[in-house]
Amino acid sequence: MKSELEVFREYVRQRGLRWTQERKLILQKIFEIHEHFDVDSLHWLLKQNGVKVSKASIYRALPLFIDCGLVREVDFSDGHWHYEHIYGHKHHNHMKCLGCGEVREFEEPILAQVDQRLTQEYGYSVVFHQLEVRGYCPACQKAGEETRAR
Amino acid sequence: MKSELEVFREYVRQRGLRWTQERKLILQKIFEIHEHFDVDSLHWLLKQNGVKVSKASIYRALPLFIDCGLVREVDFSDGHWHYEHIYGHKHHNHMKCLGCGEVREFEEPILAQVDQRLTQEYGYSVVFHQLEVRGYCPACQKAGEETRAR
DNA sequence: ATCATTGCAAAAGCTTTGCATAAGA
DNA sequence: TCTTATGCAAAGCTTTTGCAATGAT
DSSP states (O other), rough: OOOOOHHHHHHHHHOOOOOOOOHHHHHHHHHHOOOBBBBHHHHHHHHHOOOOOOHHHHHHHHHHHHTTTTTEEEOOOOSSSSSETTTSOOOOOEEEETTTOOEEEEETTHHHHHHHHHHHOOEEEEEEEEEEEEEEEEHHHHHHEEEEEH | OHHHHHHHHHHHHHHHOOHHHHHHHHHHHHHHHOOOHHHHHHHHHHHHTTTTOHHHHHHHHHHHHHHTEEEEEEESSSOOOEEETTTOOOOOOEEEETTTTEEEEOTTTTHHHHHHHHHHHHHEEEEEEEEEEEEEEEHHHHHHHHHHHH
């Protein structure tokens, strides 16, 4: 399997774009983060590592990473964008606790059937899907019950 | 079944908030729109009807409508929020064409099983979920084939 | 008479963009 | 050498907020 750097390098070449240090460093960092991130935290992390890259470059690089399937946007409904690397990972969905805000990932094989049905029933060609679940984790449910009991 | 106005009136009363003309007018308009909307278009529509309500009031009212389950946020990944009324509607998901941008709604009963599994397996209490699908509609697939053939 | 709500305008995010400089190809 | 990419700062958007005035209870 190609590494994410190779994938991007190839993408860049095919498009007549340029393989730059900045893009390499950003991409490497993204694949070191095994969580979701936003532009601000990514920029901060790079800074911590002594890597000087402007936010503007991050903002300009992300659409490219997304376009070649290395990264995807994640919607956490909090007013700005979050991202995660997806290349080499199984597809997963998010379940965010409305109490503590913790995000948990889970896999759901059944969703393949949904894609299939959309293809058969609507002639739709599915590129990707994202299932976002909101609710309460066991700890927050318990906390809620105690609060209500008072 | 209670009307959306009654639902909101009750919610407002229970919370010691106030039932105002502005909130009533905004809510009525939202339930007249049988599509997705954003703050700007909602504001514009109200204006067209000679209703003077500031955007600030819309921004302040929406979280209340969401909180009492009348409205939900929709993520179309285009940099700002979209909304739709959900009270009295079956749960549905969105499939947005990456070609023409058209949004189509569809129901997917299988997702109830997903909620169930999250409850049983993780002890999670699901409040709601949203499945967003991206791909190409039949027309855009065809257009794409023609373009590539040239 | 209270106190929440409104409208306005200013402020606050986050993201994009223009432009001169740097650096891949 | 020819362009694309970068960094900076400014501009752009959407959304939020402070405050005086208004209006609901």
